[in-house]
Structure formats: structure tokens, C-alpha cells
Amino acid sequence: MKKIIKNLTMVSALALTLSACSSSDSSTKKEKLVISTWGFSEDFFREEVYKPFEKEHNVEIVLDSGNNADRLNKVRQGNSDVDVIYLSDYYAEQGIQDGLFEKIDHSVIPNVENIYEMAKAPLGKEYGPAYTIAQFGIAYNPDEVKKPITSWADLWNKDLGGVITIPGITSTTGPMFLDAASKVSGNTKFNENAAFTKLKELMPNVLKEYGQTSEFVNMFAQGEIAAGPIMEMYFTQLQEAVPNAKFVSPKEGGYAVMNTVNIVKGSEQKELAEEFINYLLSKEVQEKSAKAKIDSPVNTKVQLTEEEAKGLTYGEDVINSLNILDMKFVNKNSKQWIDRWNKELAQ
Numbered sequence: 001m002k003k004i005i006k007n008l009t010m011v012s013a014l015a016l017t018l019s020a021c022s023s024s025d026s027s028t029k030k031e032k033l034v035i036s037t038w039g040f041s042e043d044f045f046r047e048e049v050y051k052p053f054e055k056e057h058n059v060e061i062v063l064d065s066g067n068n069a070d071r072l073n074k075v076r077q078g079n080s081d082v083d084v085i086y087l088s089d090y091y092a093e094q095g096i097q098d099g100l101f102e103k104i105d106h107s108v109i110p111n112v113e114n115i116y117e118m119a120k121a122p123l124g125k126e127y128g129p130a131y132t133i134a135q136f137g138i139a140y141n142p143d144e145v146k147k148p149i150t151s152w153a154d155l156w157n158k159d160l161g162g163v164i165t166i167p168g169i170t171s172t173t174g175p176m177f178l179d180a181a182s183k184v185s186g187n188t189k190f191n192e193n194a195a196f197t198k199l200k201e202l203m204p205n206v207l208k209e210y211g212q213t214s215e216f217v218n219m220f221a222q223g224e225i226a227a228g229p230i231m232e233m234y235f236t237q238l239q240e241a242v243p244n245a246k247f248v249s250p251k252e253g254g255y256a257v258m259n260t261v262n263i264v265k266g267s268e269q270k271e272l273a274e275e276f277i278n279y280l281l282s283k284e285v286q287e288k289s290a291k292a293k294i295d296s297p298v299n300t301k302v303q304l305t306e307e308e309a310k311g312l313t314y315g316e317d318v319i320n321s322l323n324i325l326d327m328k329f330v331n332k333n334s335k336q337w338i339d340r341w342n343k344e345l346a347q
Helices: 002-028 042-057 068-076 089-097 110-114 152-156 174-184 192-205 213-221 232-241 270-280 283-291 316-321 327-344
Strands: 031-037 059-065 084-088 130-140 164-167 206-210 227-231 246-248 255-263
Touching: 031 042, 031 068, 031 270, 042 059, 042 270, 042 283, 059 068, 068 084, 068 089, 084 089, 084 270, 089 255, 089 327, 110 270, 130 152, 130 232, 152 174, 152 192, 152 227, 164 174, 164 213, 174 192, 174 227, 174 255, 174 327, 192 206, 192 327, 206 213, 213 227, 213 232, 227 232, 232 246, 255 270
Parallel strands: 031 059, 031 084, 164 206, 164 227
Antiparallel strands: 084 255, 130 227, 130 246, 130 255
């Protein structure tokens, strides 16, 4: 009998030990934060941005990668468990109109106070900030262009016949170039008819429209084109192929391309997502991304040398010189512009 009691005692002790271990494992189990992003420079972000946040918050960051449209559609259709989503302002506005994002209390994201004014609430105070701003301007090869390019209007110069490329209307920067055409036509406010008329005049200079920046880079590297509108963040790739290449902020002003970060409605990790957004805007993370030539910083406390700032949209004077499109207006009119572009301009 004593032996039986002794064995029962040992079994009970073992059960308690296993129960304690199970409870301990449960308490240390990592939560997940699912981030929807483009997927470029993933090795950098994994090591320099995500890993420190994972360690500090005992969380596992899971990535859902793809382009703006595909990722937004997954959220729209309810086919994802995304908590945080990175989108250009054009697509983020669509998400807001569709009611896909949580409203954000900026008071719990203190680093918002340390970023450029235009980045704080580009789509409304209840939604996410821009964590980087890229400039849409003009790149050209001075060895192939007779006169220096200083203006959007210079792209209409007949000397550039057949050697430029422009973004298609469905690309992120397509509406920006449409607005630039309106400015070249002499309008201070956007004039759709004037813009399309001016673009018709430009088409003899256009070798091909591009939908992805890689197409621009390849055509430029191979000498098929000599100039065209592009985001400054890709300029270093052009210089690798053509060292003498120049990037220009047109005298009428470049355009701000703002990449935003929002919290998806229904996320069970809202507080953690807000902490991540605050972390993303910190001087430490912004400085790392800038020095790695990944993203231009919006945190005004980031200080870069002239060499470090090359290829980046950096400095208050540059930021304040940029034109900003009203994304509500753009999204309201985009279908009409696409239809008209395809009928009147498509090559």
C-alpha cells in the first residue's frame, strides 16, 4: 500500500511539474504582428528594423508582401490577417474610403511630433502618418541631352524626340505627371482638358510609358531613353549605370510621394501596432533607413552629411518645395482619367 501511495505521489508531482511548464510556455509564447509591405530591401528591414522591435516586445513579425493594389485588395476582400499596412498615399486613401483602417489616436504616437508637418496626417488626423517622403522629379543623361533640364516644360523640347519615358496613368506617379502637364500648359489650378491637350503634344517625344520603375532603369541603362520623370529614391540605380546622370527638382516644384502606415480595422494588435508605428518614426529607425539609402527620413531630428543625403529627399527646404496632390480628388477622378488616357494617349 505504501508503495502505491508513493507512486501516486510521484505521478501527482510530475503532473504538477508538466502543468507548470505548460503554463510557463503559454506565458512566454510570442504574439504575432502581421505587416503588409512591398518586400523590397527585406534583409535590411528584417535585421535592422524588425528584429530589434521583436526582441523588445517579445513579438514575431510576419510579412505579407506584394504591390499596393494586390495587398489592398486582400484586405478589402478579407483574405488576410494583416495588422499594419504600408501603402502609398494614393492607395491608402482608397482604403480610408472603403473603411478598411482603424482610426488612430496620434497622442499615443509621440514621435509624430518629430516629423515634417506634411507627413503627420497626409490623409486626415484620424489615420496613419507618412513614414517616408520621396520626390517625383526628372532624371536625365547630360551626355545625351543638348540643354540642361530645369523644368517640367523642358520635356516638351523637340530635341528630346523619341528619347523620353513617362509614367502610365495607373502608376502611383501617373496623376502627378498629369498635374505637371496642366502646370506646363499655364494653369495654376489643375485643368484636365489643358493637361490632356498638352500631353498629346508630348507624345512624339515619348518612346514608351513605364508601369514599373525597373523599366525606366533598364531603358536608361541601355541608352534607349535620355530623360524622364522618376522618383528620386531610384536615382542611385540610374547612377550605377550612368555615372553622369542628373536628378532635377523642376523649378515648378517636384511632387511629394508619401508612403503611409495604417492599422487594419479589426486588428487584435491595435496597441502593439501603434507602438510599432511610433518606433518606425523614431530617430534611430529613420536614420538607419536613410543611411542605408532605403527610405528618405521624415523625422526632423535625423542629421545627414551631404554624402549621406545624396539620392534622398532630405531637408526642410526640399520638403516644403514639393507639390502635394489631394488624394481624395485624385481617387474621385482616376477612372475618368484612365479612360481618357487610354483613348487619347495610349501608344
